[in-house]
Amino acid sequence: MKSGRSFPVITVAACIIMLILSSLVCAAPSKKLTLWTGYPEMEPFFKAAAKWYNELHPDVTIEVASFPLREVERKYAVSLPTRTGPDIAECHLYIAQMHIENGSIPPNDKKLDSFLKSGVYNPLMVSESTWRGKTYGLPILFSLDSMLWNVAMFHEAGFKAGPKDWDEMISMARKLTRYDSAGRVIRSGLDLRLFGAGSGVAAKWWYFLKSAGGSLFEEVREGKYKAGYDNEAGFDTTKLYVDGVHKYKFTSHEIKHDVEAFANEVSAMFVREAWVVGYMRKNAPKVKFDVSPMPAYKKTNALYFWTNLYVTSSSKYPDIARDFLMFVANGPKLKELENIMYNEVGWMPPRNDVLKRHPDIYEKIPQYKYFSIVPDNYELYPYPRLSVTDEAFTKLAERLVKIYQDKKFVDNPDALRTAIHEAANETNEVLKEAGLYAK
Amino acid sequence: MMNRRNTRAVNSAGVICKHTILVVGALISIFPFIWMVLTAFKPEPETLLWPPRVLPMEPTWQNFINIFTRWPFHRFFLNSFIFAGVSTLTILLTSSAAGYAFAKIRFWGRDLLFFIFLATMILPFETYMIPVYLLVNKLGWINTYQGLILPFVIMSFGLFLMRQTIQSIPDELIDAARVDGCSEFRIYRDLILPLSKGSLSALAIYAFVSVYGFFTWPLVVTTTQDMYTTELGLAMFQKAFFTEYALSMAGAAVTSLPLIFLFLFFQRNIITGITLTGLKG
Amino acid sequence: MERVRRNMRVPITRRLVWPQVFYCIVVLVPVTILYLVIRIIPIIQTIWMSFHKWDLVRPLHPFIGLDNYVKLFNDRLFLDALRNTTVFAIVSVIVTLAIALMIALMLEKSMKWKIDAVYKMLFFLPVVPTLVPVSVVWKWIYDPTYGLLNYLVGIFGIKPQGWLINPKLALWSIILMSVWKGIGYYMILFLVGLKEISLELYEAASIDGAGTLQRIRYVTLPLLRPIILFNLVIATMTAYNVFALVYVMTMGEQGAPANPVRVIVFDMYENGFRYLKMGYASAEATILLIIVSILTFLEFRSVRSR
Incomplete structure (x- = not known):
């Protein structure tokens, strides 16, 4: 900008250069499809699938983009309704639900539909992927929620296996906790999610709620719901957290949480999904840990968590996109793709005949066992699928964070019941807003 | 100056006290950067030492190499520079050309129009991002440089700054040029632009830095990794490798150093730019 | 065009003359359009949307007042x-x-x-x-x-x-x-x-x-x-x-x-x-x-x- 005179010329020139550059970037090969995922750890899987698919169909390139979960949900929200989304979307069923309802995600064609129902998937996956008689998407990854525990810490405390029920869980947690001279927790006996952005806090609380016999939404009659935790189950679950922080002090706000804490050996046990195995192999290979099923309370059950891969209405090549889905689910490279999931990603491949192809997987990586199979007496439940799930969870999460913080709820059942009642009212409001509420 | 009346002892005690406060303040103000750069040179295990150590014991370049090999940060830089660079040039052009019209040409409704333009400044972009997104979508510009740049080709603050600057250019100069038969475009190019060079360069840097730092717009409008800006790239990078502190720090250092160098280089311009806006409020 | 205007020596900055009108049109029209398209209209749309039940994923946007x-x-x-x-x-x-x-x-x-x-x-x-x-x-x-x-x-x-x-x-x-x-x-x-x-x-x-x-x-x-x-x-x-x-x-x-x-x-x-x-x-x-x-x-x- 030394000479002011040439500056308009520079600007115009720059604009032209930019246009050329951008046209270079956008100059797509013959057929370019995009795939988005909210799980960055799945990138190697999808990239390999895209590469192998391209080897079979050289005229098709599939571009994989991963975003943090919260961002990808927002990107779907702005792009799918306006038909500017990806050709293929990986997402939670409750996120997909609102896009299904407004036509941004079309139903499966015959081939996908019959494959989904062919018996290679858990019946729960099939029924939950169905809406008004039509099926949507194919499962791409799954995991049970189970208890992970640190082997060295357990041995040190004289324990051999994970907790079977809540009483055992609490007493073990208290023994496993370590304090410093000032009485502060320096190692959580049981790491509970006490804070954090978005819906996570409530989702984690909800696993325990389900064991206690409650639910987020309770179906009152066909298609109408109300909050399902304004009861003893909600009370017991919240009490577990409040007591854990303020009474038994087996975890605290001033310590690391979640997988990071587990990897740094500042927590002895916590509840999570299979991807932690992949994470630990990469980030903390020296930490020995094992996995056991979700501790039981009033009910013996566990969350069956999975996400689907969908072809969207944004796609210019829906047939190719569907073909790619079939390639991932049942293609010639199925075994290799499943290997990537086991060895690099950590999420479980969703087909229930995987053991035929990987008979020794539980010997090789024993921790995977309780993320994919549970004892027979366990009841499986899916993630809530209503389109308002995320909003209800997020708003509930914020209330829970506040409750966990407050000492006044210790041994004060009335105050705690009132707080839960208020939270449930808010959930009901959310339902009402969406026209899904009934008393 | 006036302190000469006071005794020398009091004076020097005051000076020492003042400089102590200033040095401590300055240290606090730059410490996060020093910490960032030093951590970026630490091997990963050293970041988890307690008590934390300031200097790396075994300094390494590895983190910097890792960032560029694990993620295409060079591509993010290219995108960011195109995004911020082209936006800046167009902002300079629109602000100065329209600023001249608003400052020196009288026409009906001028002040009202200027006021309306200026008034758009008070709402943050996020509040009306959706309609803009729908427009960019209609143009088919999602995930393109045009789409990225479009919302930032004008800047009310720049318009304001340029109008203020051009207003201070004496009317006589412009009139003389008009009498000599110069067209308005020539006046703009040969008189106004050279005379407002100071403000232009201040605005250039201000615009560059603020566009470079936009986060939410690139987040919604880019759909593939090869269109990420460094801001977006770093946010996603940190999300993916959040427990690798040294690596995150190296990422932060790499993405913020270009702006810091830019600042050190054009320090005076930046400060003049702020000065200009402050003075004429 | 310049030469024609040269005869009119009287009007200086105070009055609007053709070259200035021309300049204003060439410069201000595009700038105004840009302002309209990427600032003013979106802001008005935002205010307008605030009186509607406007869900991003639903096609109907009924008016609901305040x-x-x-x-x-x-x-x-x-x-x-x-x-x-x-x-x-x-x-x-x-x-x-x-x-x-x-x-x-x-x-x-x-x-x-x-x-x-x-x-x-x-x-x-x-x-x-x-x-x-x-x-x-x-x-x-x-x-x-x-x-x-x-x-x-x-x-x-x-x-x-x-x-x-x-x-x-x-x-x-x-x-x-x-x-x-x-x-x-x-x-x-x-x-x-x-x-x-x-x-x-x-x-x-x-x-x-x-x-x-x-x-x-x-x-x-x-x-x-x-x-x-x-x-x-x-x-x-x-x-x-x-x-x-x-x-x-x-x-x-x-x-x-x-x-x-x-x-x-x-x-x-x-x-x-x-x-x-x-x-x-x-x-x-x-x-x-x-x-x-x-x-x-x-x-x-x-x-x-x-």
Whole structure:
């Protein structure tokens, strides 16, 4: 900008250069499809699938983009309704639900539909992927929620296996906790999610709620719901957290949480999904840990968590996109793709005949066992699928964070019941807003 | 100056006290950067030492190499520079050309129009991002440089700054040029632009830095990794490798150093730019 | 064309003549179109949407009058956001400006020293880098287990804190970071104001036997009033619009929980982009528009009244 005179010329020139550059970037090969995922750890899987698919169909390139979960949900929200989304979307069923309802995600064609129902998937996956008689998407990854525990810490405390029920869980947690001279927790006996952005806090609380016999939404009659935790189950679950922080002090706000804490050996046990195995192999290979099923309370059950891969209405090549889905689910490279999931990603491949192809997987990586199979007496439940799930969870999460913080709820059942009642009212409001509420 | 009346002892005690406060303040103000750069040179295990150590014991370049090999940060830089660079040039052009019209040409409704333009400044972009997104979508510009740049080709603050600057250019100069038969475009190019060079360069840097730092717009409008800006790239990078502190720090250092160098280089311009806006409020 | 106009020597700047009209058309028409398309129309659309039930994923957008606004003022989260934003604005503005003014006063007196330029540069440095890298660094400084801040307060015997994750501290931690990032900018503006105050006034004050503090109290501050007011209102406006800062600090597992630091634009972004209620979010945007407009109006008045 030394000479002011040439500056308009520079600007115009720059604009032209930019246009050329951008046209270079956008100059797509013959057929370019995009795939988005909210799980960055799945990138190697999808990239390999895209590469192998391209080897079979050289005229098709599939571009994989991963975003943090919260961002990808927002990107779907702005792009799918306006038909500017990806050709293929990986997402939670409750996120997909609102896009299904407004036509941004079309139903499966015959081939996908019959494959989904062919018996290679858990019946729960099939029924939950169905809406008004039509099926949507194919499962791409799954995991049970189970208890992970640190082997060295357990041995040190004289324990051999994970907790079977809540009483055992609490007493073990208290023994496993370590304090410093000032009485502060320096190692959580049981790491509970006490804070954090978005819906996570409530989702984690909800696993325990389900064991206690409650639910987020309770179906009152066909298609109408109300909050399902304004009861003893909600009370017991919240009490577990409040007591854990303020009474038994087996975890605290001033310590690391979640997988990071587990990897740094500042927590002895916590509840999570299979991807932690992949994470630990990469980030903390020296930490020995094992996995056991979700501790039981009033009910013996566990969350069956999975996400689907969908072809969207944004796609210019829906047939190719569907073909790619079939390639991932049942293609010639199925075994290799499943290997990537086991060895690099950590999420479980969703087909229930995987053991035929990987008979020794539980010997090789024993921790995977309780993320994919549970004892027979366990009841499986899916993630809530209503389109308002995320909003209800997020708003509930914020209330829970506040409750966990407050000492006044210790041994004060009335105050705690009132707080839960208020939270449930808010959930009901959310339902009402969406026209899904009934008393 | 006036302190000469006071005794020398009091004076020097005051000076020492003042400089102590200033040095401590300055240290606090730059410490996060020093910490960032030093951590970026630490091997990963050293970041988890307690008590934390300031200097790396075994300094390494590895983190910097890792960032560029694990993620295409060079591509993010290219995108960011195109995004911020082209936006800046167009902002300079629109602000100065329209600023001249608003400052020196009288026409009906001028002040009202200027006021309306200026008034758009008070709402943050996020509040009306959706309609803009729908427009960019209609143009088919999602995930393109045009789409990225479009919302930032004008800047009310720049318009304001340029109008203020051009207003201070004496009317006589412009009139003389008009009498000599110069067209308005020539006046703009040969008189106004050279005379407002100071403000232009201040605005250039201000615009560059603020566009470079936009986060939410690139987040919604880019759909593939090869269109990420460094801001977006770093946010996603940190999300993916959040427990690798040294690596995150190296990422932060790499993405913020270009702006810091830019600042050190054009320090005076930046400060003049702020000065200009402050003075004429 | 130029040559024709040459004959008309009389009209100068005062009256509109053809070349100027031509210039205005060529320059202002495109600029006005740009303003319309990417600023004014979207803003009007936002206000218009605020009177509708406008879900991003639903095709029908029925008109519902003021319902969104009524709901907003019964929405605990929005009221929290309003309160947090106000706390954030008041505290961060006062602290930032007070420190910036103090530093400016210290730097102003000995301009002859080269070292002052270095100070200025060091204090200004935090203004420069963008928010994402800054947030990476600060999240780690605030880290409950390995964070530097816990180490530093530990020296003074204070127990380690979860600076960002403790809901009682999170907003204050974010305010601290925003103060750190903002001081340099306002310091420069104050220095400009200080330069304007004539030396004679100081000399006069010192002849009257005023000490440094008295001089600041009775000479500097009153004369600095316009710039203080200007800074005050600009800073308050910026603080009410705060978003990216909060967004990046709540991002990721190390981030702050959202509610204790929820600010208006954040709540709006969440309603709009997470729950897809664009109408509701637009109503929030409109309220913000009203608040900021009032602040701007006050600014114009305060600056003019001088």
